[in-house]
Amino acid sequence: MADKQTKRANPENPEKLADIKLKPVQKTAAGFAAVASTARHILEEMNVSRGFVALQKLNKVDGFDCPGCAWPDPDDHRSALGEYCENGAKAVAEEATTKALYADFFAKHSVVEMAEWDDYVMGKKGRIAEPMYLPKNGTHYETISWDDAFKLIATNLNSLESPDEAVFYTSGRTSNEAAFLYQLFVRAYGTNNLPDCSNMCHESSGVALGESLGIGKGSVKLEDFFEAEVILIMGQNPGTNHPRMLSALKKAHEKGAYIVSINPLPETGLTGFADPQTISGMLGISATISSLHLPVKINGDMPLFQAINKLLILEEEKAPGSILDNGFISDQTHGFEDYKQYVLGQDLNELSDQCGIPLADIITLVDKLKHSSKIITCWAMGLTQHKNSVDTIKEIVNLLLLKGSIGKPGAGTCPVRGHSNVQGDRTMGIYEKPWPWLLDNLAKNFHFEPPRVDGYDVVDSIEAMHKGDAKVFFALGGNFLSATPDTLYTAEALLKCNLTVQVSTKLNRSHLITGKEALILPVFGRSDEDIQNGEKQFVTCENSMGVIQRSQGVLKPVSDTMLSEPALVCRMAMAVLGDKIDIPWNAYMNDYDKIREAIEATIPGFDDYNTRVRQYGGFYLPNSSREGTFPTDTAKANFTICPLEPIRLKPNELLMMTIRSHDQYNTTIYGMNDRYRGIENERRIILMNQADMEKRNLKQLDVVDLYNFADGKQRVARKFLVISYAIPEQCVATYFPETNVLVPIKSVAKKSNTPTSKSVVIEVRLNSRESLVSSREV
Structure with a gap:
């Protein structure tokens, strides 16, 4: 079996x-084809009026945050035509569909039959409308009441020999409010097993930036793009993964920024962009985005940046005081002399060969960099998913430190986050290696002693389930099986669990490879109107640049048997914990302002949360790198020596x-x-x-x-x-x-x-x- x-x-x-x-x-991205694609996807999933309302409120200050990527909205002006991209509209079409799956659908289609469908067919079936249960040795999911579902979860969790035998995964679309409640429940239950999708995408960025600059987040604001002199786009495809980024890059190019794409593949969005919000764009007239493309070998970014940094140091030796920011290096960095000695010892021809870029092309880029101080470096998973990813990102930071390009307008780090609130989830404490201050604050505010031992990340969780050391798997969103590595090994791990629980909006492959028993628990999406105790509620999200903003769904949910994520977490917590710990779950479930008050008391940077998040566009969280301070072990920004380890x-x-x-x-x-x-x-x-x-x-x-x-x-x-x-x-x-x-x-x-x-x-x-x-x- x-x-x-x-x-x-x-x-x-x-x-x-x-x-x-x-x-x-x-050769051109977006334009009329993107508009036509948007309309087609919306109309396939809902009627015109529902689709119009959804798109009109998408990424608006009085609407809901896109369930797609985490690219920021403008601080000042939101487009009246539509503050969204083609792929954001596709995400909303999938979520706001009027197709709904009830018990009769699951009675008709067995788990084995559904597994024969490809992921595209599976996702197009519609929203899951009511809680579903797969019993032991069952062939079909069947309906289950919410009370019985929570009772099943409580029975399984409370029968474990240790809370560490349970794993609690989180997807990046989970709101700040739900994420905070989730980590609070999990730690009150007694474990730090809180793997999340960050473990699979920008974890390397967080580690590298934390060790080199003191904060694991990017430092730039959207407006910095319009002051930058050079923008480096590395290991990412904005035209598909973050299409709204193209508008910012187009504006930056028009203001004189020299934009460089560094990626093994040439990507259309960085070649030409036909802005669909302009007449010329709709006519297919494209604007240039990237001035230079460097087709680096896969995992060749570190040798490329070591070559760049060596050439900059050599240029400084030719003209002392004119290339590097020596004042910044002296006053605000640590380790420069050791780094200089190391990088000058590298052979430029070998570095060129390892990265796959001719030395002449590297020199072309250095000629642009050497007299620029406003440099932004952007990257995504093309840099973060290698064995040497942490060091590669540190090497990129080395460039910014050489040029003093951090903590000033028009310059800094920009890891472009994928999912819409993955950064916010981490801010809320979804982290298997919790900070001592977080645990101290939880203990103070909620009167229990949270666990202090590090928990499992994603890979640890898979291995623990495979060994039989973890027996219950709970996923707050996401498609764990399809997102994780070594698919068949991961499947074997999930099959060994006693219970797997998937909190979901749509059918996915993780519903078909399960523990001995399984639950699918349906929840609201971002676009769904959320009414608790007779009052409309809103949630909040954090974008790639550290802005906290509100998100309030506007569409009538397709089913009245779904729950909001905060309500689900609260009801589960009450079922599992009972009266063991005095946490006001009922109050949190009925009034999300109460959750935000708890966040304000626990997480730094959220002072006057409920007032500030109701202001136009929300508010920025504090960011030490943006402010030019570096709370590292040395109290300075750290140069890092990153030995080359090429893949042979x-x-x-x-x-x-x-x-x-x-x-x-x-x-x-x-x-x-x-x-x-x-x-x-x-x-x-x-x-x-x-x-x-x-x-x-x-x-x-x-x-x-x-x-x-x-x-x-x-x-x-x-x-x-x-x-x-x-x-x-x-x-x-x-x-x-x-x-x-x-x-x-x-x-x-x-x-x-x-x-x-x-x-x-x-x-x-x-x-x-x-x-x-x-x-x-x-």
Whole structure:
């Protein structure tokens, strides 16, 4: 039975491929095509009036925060035409759909049958409308009352030998209020096992920035982009993953910023942007975004930045006092002389070879940097999911320290967060390694002694479940199975649990690989109106730049049997804890202002929370890097020596990174097309350099199997179509989550323990010579 369930974890691979079509790679992002796509997705899921209301209130100060990415809204003016992007509209269409799944749907479709559907088909079925229960040895989910669901959770949690046998996961869309209550409940229950999606994305950023600058968050505001002289965009694809970022980059370019894209793939959004909020954009007239593209090898960013930093130091030696910010270095940094000695000892030709960028192109960038002091560095998961990610980000910080480009307008760090409140969840205490001050404040304010031992992060949790050391898994949002590495191993881990609980809005693969018993608990989305005790409630979120803003749903929920996330956490806490600890869960459930009062008393920076969050646009949290202070162990910003550890590939090996298509957000698949890359109607593809194809005697659209052999174990993803693409030699790209099965559970970033989904060593082997020529449209 377990083997059969494990096989369902990985659409391993459906042994059939769709009728793929290839078109030319687009040179312009957004424009009329984005508007048309937005309208189509909205109208597929709801009527015109509901769709109009949803889009009109999306990212407005009197509306709700986008459930997609965490890119900030403007502080001053919100567009009357629409303060959202194509992919934000897709996210809202998925959430605000009027399709609803009740008990009759689950009675009709068994777990085995649903597992045969791909993620796109599964996600399009509709909102989960009532609590569902999968009994032991059950084949179908069946309805369960909320009271019985909470009783089941309480029975399982309270029968464990230790609270540390339970794992409590959190998704990045969870509001500040729900996240605060959740961590409060979990710690009152007695564990710090609070893994979250940060563990899989920007954990490396938090560790690197915390150790080098004293705060694990970025330092810039949106307005800094409009004062910057140089903006470096690294390891990210804004046109698909953060489309509203393109508007900021366009404005920055118009104001004179020199924008550089550093990424193995050329991305359309950084080539040209047709702003759909302008007449010219709707006519397809595009604006230039990036002035220079450096196609770095996968995991080649560290040698690239060491070459840049060495060249800057050499330029300073030629013209002392004119290149580096020596006053800043002397007064506010630590470790410069040791770093200088180290980096000057590196060979520029070797660094150029390791990063894959000709030295002449590196010098071109250095010529722009050497007389600029307002430099912004932006990055996403292309930098954070490697074994050396923490050191790579520290090397980028080294550049900013050399130039004094931190703590001043137009300069600083900008890790671009993926999910809409993932940064806020961490601020609220969703962290398996809690800060002592947080635990002290919880003890003082709520009169219990929270656990002081570090808990499990995501990888730790998977391994604990696999060993049998964790027996209950609870997920507040997300699609844990599809998001995590080593899919089949993770599936085996979940199957060993006594109970798995998924708090969800839509059907996903994590509902189909379960413990001995399973629950699906449906909750409101961001767009849903939330009324508690007869009063409309709102929640708050934190964006990538540390702004706390309100979010109030405006649409009637499609079911009256769903709960809000704060209400769910409160009712669960009362069922599990009873009267053991005197925490006013009822008051929190009925009035979210009471939750915010508790947050204000516990978390620094939230003074006068309820008043300030009701002001236009909310408020900024304190940020030491932005303010030019560095609360590190040295009380200064730290230069870091980061030894190079290049990945050595054998002739038959390739280095794979996972990427998103334009028709997806995280594990949610909106459609089967990657419009900008010219790939339609298929996701099982591998982008390869033409030279690598020729070395393996592969032709366009050949069918191949992908293998990873880490730790002496064979992992395989079957039936992928080869596509020739502009990517450095020995580097390949595949879509997430289809190739998560290849990411070894034990391959993680040093210090952050983040899975290395951007540097997976694979072999590509021919599957068959199926001819797909007839389906090509080139």
